[in-house]
Amino acid sequence: MGRIFSIMSGKGGVGKSTLSTSLAVYYARMGKQVTLLDGDIGQRCADLMLNVQDRVVYDLGDVADKSCELKEALLPHPALPNLTLLAAPQMLAPSDVKRKAMDRIITNLAEASDILLLDAPAGIGKGLKNLLGETAEPVIIATPDDVCIRDAERLAALLSQREEPRPSLVLNRVRPLWVRRGLVAPPDQIALTLDMPLMGVIPESAKIYKALLRHETALDCGDKKVAAAVEVIAARLLGADAPLPEYAPSPMLRFFNRGGEA
């Protein structure tokens, strides 16, 4: 049975799919047997991010209602045969796939993988609850603003009611200069406030969106700092002691530049 990481967020659009597809490619390049389950029923996107959208024949919905075998729906990545994707259905609602079927699929996928990544839908609705198996390790991703942090806190509170591994935190779209200027709190302070172990910090980078336009993952966006951040997150999730970059506020910048543009 491999490790199962459920990449989730309280607020939508904060980088779950960006992170899960990048981690999937990273771990696969390390030689691990990786499965990415796109759990965003009705709004799949991992196939586009991995550029395999034209190859999808069956999806999670077909496996759940037994229209096909699990192995028929698993789509191998053309360049990385040890990375497979189970795409989300496009025409179903989260409540159409029952918890029992989801548990069965997750267990079967985890048995055949070293790493199973679950790209969760946003928020704390039915779609997420169905993905919260007993063994999935929750990874909450948030951006460093109060709106997103509050939603992350709510999600963590929901998770704390369950007998599951403690959630860890990834902060995304962090601008180091804004931290130094005191416009946003330092990542370690946010993690401390949320009482979650910090797995990594992904910088804001226009190259990530440009990579999305090319159907490439953030890992391959051409920004070395983004690739380094993914590497740190991948290592820390597996228990390695990869150091986090320093993001400290600067009293000088804080005094002179408060409110200024980056």
Ligand SMILES: Nc1ncnc2c1ncn2[C@@H]1O[C@H](COP(=O)(O)OP(=O)(O)OP(=O)(O)O)[C@@H](O)[C@H]1O
């Ligand atoms: N660090 C970053 N810098 C710049 N843009 C980013 C960064 N991370 C993600 N983005 C962009 O933000 C958008 C949303 O990312 P993504 O789809 O991964 O979020 P999500 O949490 O999966 O969204 P949803 O809740 O809809 O599933 C994408 O256009 C992506 O390219």
Ligand SMILES: [Mg+2]
């Ligand atoms: Mg997504």
